[in-house]
Amino acid sequence: MNYDPIFDKWHEECGVFGVFDRTVDVARYVYWGLFALQHRGQESAGIAITDGNEVALKKGMGLLTEAIKELPTLKSHMGTGHVRYSTTGSNNPRNIQPLVIHYQGGQIAVAHNGNLTNALGIRRQLEADGSIFQTTMDSEVIVNLIARSKADTQEERIADAARQIEGAFSLVITTNDSLVGVRDPQGFRPLCLGKTERGYVLSSESCAFDAIKAEFIRDIDPGEMVIIDDRGVRSTIYAEPQKIDKKLCVFEYIYFARSDSKIDGQSVYETRLNMGRELYNETKYDADIVMSIPDSGTTAALGYARASGIPFAEGLIKNRYSGRTFIKPNQEERELAVRMKLNAMPEVVGGKRIVLIDDSIVRGTTSGLIVKMLKEAGAKEIYMCVSSPAIEYSCHYGIDTSVRKELIAATHTIEEIRDYIKADKLHYLSREGLCRAVSGVLEADLCFACFNGDYRVDVPTEQEEGVKYVLE
Secondary structure: OEEEOOOOOEEEOEEEEEEEOOOOOHHHHHHHHHHHOHHHOOOEEEEEEEEOOOEEEEEOOOOHHHHOOOOOOOOOOEEEEEEEEEOOOOOOOHHHHOOEEEEEEEEEEEEEEEEHHHHHHHHHHHHEEOOOOOOOOHHHHHHHHHOOOOOOHHHHHHHHHHHHHEEEEEEEEEEOOOOEEEOOOOOOOEEEEEEEOOEEEEEOHHHHHOOOOOOOEEEEOOOOOEEEEOOOOOOOEEEOOOOOOEEEHHHHHHHOOOOOOOEEOOOHHHHHHHHHHHHHHOOOOOOOEEEEOOOOOOOHHHHHHHHHOOOOOOOOOOOOOOOOOOEEEEEEEHHHHHHHHHHHHHHHOOEEEEEEEEOOOOOOHHHOOOOHHHOOOOOOEEEEEEEEOOOOOOOOOOOOOOOOHHHHHOOOOOOHHHHHHOOOEEEEHHHHHHHHHHHOOOOOOOOOOOOOOOEEEEOOOOOHHHHHHOOO
16 A cells, blocks of 8 residues: 555555456456456556466556556456556556466466565565566565476465565466465455356455455455365465464555455444444534545544434535646645645535544644635534544555654654644544444454554564565
8 A cells, every 4th residue: 555645645555356257258357346446556457367378468557447448358267457556656567467477387467465575585585596577566576486486286386485475465366277366374455255156256355246246255364375266166274374363454444445345254334334433432522513534534424423413514525536646745736736636615614613534644734734624614613533543653564654754643642733733623543442343353353553563574674664665
């Protein structure tokens, strides 16, 4: 995931999808699945389909509809797809997935969601041994490890590679005769299995199954590899038992996943409603209206309104056609960019005490601009509520975050942050409230590293962060 410098948001870095079905137009099904996962990546997309002998690949920059104007036409029964966010300086067409390689063991197409924490060391060793890399992605480390494996079958080669990499990875891979799904031993990123009428699908989120009328079967477990072929679905635990320690990123529930998805059995929509209810239980603010910073804070704001009895209002209107940029603006440009994306409605907010809900504050730049905008539109008081705890630590498991010193909560108290954004009150959801909201998942099975610095897999040191290329 990476950071939008104008809108002060982290973004999930990509979504993966795969199909094995001999009775459908596989390319079209993968396209529809990716369309449902577009929220997970909006800067490039790719589809690779195969008949077991040949691979047809289409990919491009931009939204799915811009990146893939013509579907690959090979008559096929397997395919995998990928939508992606890039990072500053690396929005390069060479980095678009899936990655397709042909090697002694056959041909594979790999789509990867996550971030490897040991990829830099592995890449340096592979380069020293003569390997050649053509992208700046950690995902290319994976295909090199697969190609160099001495295992007998493609599935065993994939398992061998997966045991050597660390960090966050959910993989969807086509081989010569199977569709393979792999989830890392901590399960940092989601991956689930579904069924079409005559075949099977893999997806980052269950919402994509609805797009192709597939039936959700189950989530892939941490440390598990599933193999789908003409015999059906087989499963194996490839990871060493002592390394399996489930730690799903809690931000999937807070912000990344689409509201109509279920992840590890927990409804994302219900979780966000619960976050709003918990925020009310912790604040009990007396206000005139409840509002969200659209769209990520909307469901939590509805939960707050229902719990409090304070009416929900749309006081900020979002321009849904404003794009995302990596240009680092000065203060004036940032304010203009925010006003391009959001506009306050004086007839709604004028004279009102407002509970304003957002999912997170990264650097605080945009929060202050929005509070200013609402005050200029006549708002009397702004009570800012955040449906997550304060982000105090960098994430290394699928998010290319700033170094810790650039996270406002790492260097400022809550009162200092409140003063910085000029809100009248500021409250972050407690970890206890967050865990109550995610009631269907055990607290021990969630990753809170960006809140408390409890990294369960070794991460790069602060000094190494400047040379990280592992961003996909």
